[in-house]
Amino acid sequence: MRSTLFAFLALLALALPAAAQDTTVSHGISAFGELKYPPDFAHFDYVNPSAPRGGTMSFRGTLASQTFDSLNKFILAGEAAQGLELIYDQLMVRAWDEPDALYGLLAETIEYPADRSWVIFKLRADARFSDGMPVTADDVAWTIETLKTKANPLYRLAIEDVEGAEVLSPREVKVTFRAGAQTRDLISTVAELEVLPKHYYQANDFERSTMVPPVGSGPYVVSSADPGRRITYCRNPQYWGASLPVNRGTNNFDCYRYEYFSDSTAAFEALKAGVYLFHEENFSALWATGYDFPSLTRGWVKRETLPDGRSSGAQGFWFNLRNPKFQDRRVREALGMMFNFEWSNETLFYGLYERTDSFWENSHLQAAGALEGEELAFLEAWRDRLPETVFSEPAFVPPVSQPNKTDRAMVRRANALLEEAGWVVGSDGVRRNEAGEVLSVEFLNDSPAFERIILPFIENLKAVGIDATLNMVDPAEYEERQERFDYDIVSGRYVLPVSPSVELNVLFGSNSANDPGSANLSGIADPVIDEIIQQVLAAEDRETLDVRVRALDRVLRDRMIWIPNWFKGEHWVAYWDVFDHPATKPPYTRGVDFWWWNEEKFRALKSAGALR
Structure with a gap:
C-alpha cells in the first residue's frame, strides 16, 4: 500500500501544472537573477521616452564585407545585408545598462524552475508579423527547430x-534543455533568437538565399534593396x-539606410558629401x-569620442x-x-x-600577472594537463619591440624558437623541416586598408626565413574560404561580453x-579548454564567473592561438548635425x-546648401 501511495503521489506531481511547482514567473531574466527594472517599469533609463519620430538614419554598410546579395541572414549561402535585425523581434531584449539582463518583448512573461532546465515563454496576445498574422x-x-537543424553554425x-x-x-x-547541460544562460540564448513566421516559410525555402523581402515581426520592413549598393528599412x-x-x-527614425562602397576612401568621401549621415x-x-x-x-559635421564600457574586442591575426x-x-x-606593434602604432596609427x-x-x-589565489585554486584541477607555463609564468603579454x-633582438629570439621547432634555414634563406617542406604563411584578406599593416609584417617574417605572402581576394571569395577554413592566417575581431556564456563554445x-x-x-579543439568553458557556464555567482x-x-593566451592586434576602448564617430541623443550613453x-x-x-543645413 505504501508503494502504491508513493506511485500515486509521483503521478500527481507530474500532473500538477507548472505554476504549482517551485518556479519563477518573471518579466525578465539575468545570469544570476539581478534585475534593475521592476515589472511595471515604463522605459529604460538611458532613453528619451518623449523622443520625436521621423527622419532617416544612414550608415556605411558593414566593413566586414563590401557588398550583399541576400536578405536571408540565417544561412551560410549568400552575403546577407546589414541591418536585417530591424525586421525581426526577439522573445526578449537586452537592457544595455546591465551586464546581461533581458526583458520581455514578444514574450509577456517567462516561467522556469530553479535549475533552469526548462522555460515557458508566454507570448503577448497582440504580437503580429508584418503581414498581419499573429x-x-x-x-x-518551428523557429527553434529550424535554426537548430538548418541554420548557419553560429545559430x-x-x-x-x-x-x-x-x-x-x-x-x-x-x-x-538537454540533461546535464549548463543551463544558467540557455534561457537567455533562446530568448534572443529572432522569431520567424512558420507560415511564410511553408511557401518559401528557408535554406535559399533570396532578395525577396522576408516577413518579420519587428518595427521595420525592407523598403528597397539594391544589391551591393544600398538597402533601406522603413x-x-x-x-x-x-x-x-x-x-x-527606441526605433525613433522613420527609416534606416545602409550605403555600400567599394573601399574606405570612397565611403569617407561620401560621408563628407552627406551621402550618409553617421560614420x-x-x-x-x-x-x-x-x-x-x-x-x-x-x-555641419560633429566629431565625437564615445566611451565603450564593453571589453575592447579580441582583435588579431588568427592562426x-x-x-x-x-x-x-x-x-x-x-x-x-615578428609583428612589431610599436613600430606600427608610431608609424601607421599616429600613436592612437x-x-x-x-x-x-x-x-x-x-588575466594579469602571476597565477595565484582563487584563479590558481581553480586551475589546479588541470595542472597535469596544462602546460607548465600557465603556472610558472605571468599571463602572456606580447613582447615589446x-x-x-625590424627589431633585431626579436629576430634572434624568433630564429632560436624556429630552430628548436625543427625549421632550418637552407642555402636559399628559406626555412624547411626534415621532410623538406617550406615554412610558408599566407595572410588572407579582403581589405586594402590592411595592406599597409600586413606587408611590413611579411618583411619581418621573411627576415627569419619564412615564405610569407599576402593574398588579397574579393569579399565573396574571402567569405567562402573562411567558411571552409582555407587559410593560414586571417584577421578577425570578436567583442566578448562581460558575462560570457555559450558563445565561448x-x-x-x-x-x-x-x-x-x-x-x-x-x-x-582542446578538451581542457572545453572543460573550463563548462565551468564558466556553471558559475553560480558573478564573483566565481569572473x-x-x-x-x-x-589558458587561451598561453596557447598563442592568435597574434594580438590593438584596441582603443572607445568609439570614434562623426555625424551630420541633424540628430539629438540622450545625455547619458548606456555602457554596453x-x-x-x-x-x-x-x-x-x-532644415537649417538644407537651407545652407550643406544637405539636399
Whole structure:
C-alpha cells in the first residue's frame, strides 16, 4: 500500500501544472537573477521616452564585407545585408545598462524552475508579423527547430543544448534543455533568437538565399534593396509593439539606410558629401589627419569620442591550427614576435592605439600577472594537463619591440624558437623541416586598408626565413574560404561580453572547430579548454564567473592561438548635425539606437546648401 501511495503521489506531481511547482514567473531574466527594472517599469533609463519620430538614419554598410546579395541572414549561402535585425523581434531584449539582463518583448512573461532546465515563454496576445498574422507558440517552436537543424553554425552551435520545444497553447511554448547541460544562460540564448513566421516559410525555402523581402515581426520592413549598393528599412506603420516599455524611446527614425562602397576612401568621401549621415571611424590615420574637411570646420559635421564600457574586442591575426605547421607553439610564438606593434602604432596609427593582449581586453575579466589565489585554486584541477607555463609564468603579454620596422633582438629570439621547432634555414634563406617542406604563411584578406599593416609584417617574417605572402581576394571569395577554413592566417575581431556564456563554445569549443562556417577561426579543439568553458557556464555567482573567465583568458593566451592586434576602448564617430541623443550613453552599446531626428537642424543645413 505504501508503494502504491508513493506511485500515486509521483503521478500527481507530474500532473500538477507548472505554476504549482517551485518556479519563477518573471518579466525578465539575468545570469544570476539581478534585475534593475521592476515589472511595471515604463522605459529604460538611458532613453528619451518623449523622443520625436521621423527622419532617416544612414550608415556605411558593414566593413566586414563590401557588398550583399541576400536578405536571408540565417544561412551560410549568400552575403546577407546589414541591418536585417530591424525586421525581426526577439522573445526578449537586452537592457544595455546591465551586464546581461533581458526583458520581455514578444514574450509577456517567462516561467522556469530553479535549475533552469526548462522555460515557458508566454507570448503577448497582440504580437503580429508584418503581414498581419499573429505570432504564436507554434512559430517559436518551428523557429527553434529550424535554426537548430538548418541554420548557419553560429545559430546551431548556440542552441545545441536545446532538447526540444513543445507548444502548450497558442501563446505558450515550453523549451526544454538537454540533461546535464549548463543551463544558467540557455534561457537567455533562446530568448534572443529572432522569431520567424512558420507560415511564410511553408511557401518559401528557408535554406535559399533570396532578395525577396522576408516577413518579420519587428518595427521595420525592407523598403528597397539594391544589391551591393544600398538597402533601406522603413517603419512598419502597423508595428504591434511600438508602445511597449522595452521599445519606448527606441526605433525613433522613420527609416534606416545602409550605403555600400567599394573601399574606405570612397565611403569617407561620401560621408563628407552627406551621402550618409553617421560614420564610425576605424582607421587611425583618417581620424588623426582626415577630419579637416569644410563641413566639419563649419560645424555641419560633429566629431565625437564615445566611451565603450564593453571589453575592447579580441582583435588579431588568427592562426589556423588545423594546418600541421601551426601545431607547434614555438612556431606560433616566433611568428608573433615578428609583428612589431610599436613600430606600427608610431608609424601607421599616429600613436592612437594600445596593444591587445587579452581576449577580454580593457575589462575586469582580463588575466594579469602571476597565477595565484582563487584563479590558481581553480586551475589546479588541470595542472597535469596544462602546460607548465600557465603556472610558472605571468599571463602572456606580447613582447615589446623597439619602434624600428625590424627589431633585431626579436629576430634572434624568433630564429632560436624556429630552430628548436625543427625549421632550418637552407642555402636559399628559406626555412624547411626534415621532410623538406617550406615554412610558408599566407595572410588572407579582403581589405586594402590592411595592406599597409600586413606587408611590413611579411618583411619581418621573411627576415627569419619564412615564405610569407599576402593574398588579397574579393569579399565573396574571402567569405567562402573562411567558411571552409582555407587559410593560414586571417584577421578577425570578436567583442566578448562581460558575462560570457555559450558563445565561448562557438569561438573556442571543440564542437565548433571543424564545423564549416563556424566562428572558431583558430580551430582550437582542446578538451581542457572545453572543460573550463563548462565551468564558466556553471558559475553560480558573478564573483566565481569572473575568476573562471580570467583563468580561461590565461589558458587561451598561453596557447598563442592568435597574434594580438590593438584596441582603443572607445568609439570614434562623426555625424551630420541633424540628430539629438540622450545625455547619458548606456555602457554596453554604442547607443545610436536611441538617437532621434531633429527636423529643425536638418532644415537649417538644407537651407545652407550643406544637405539636399
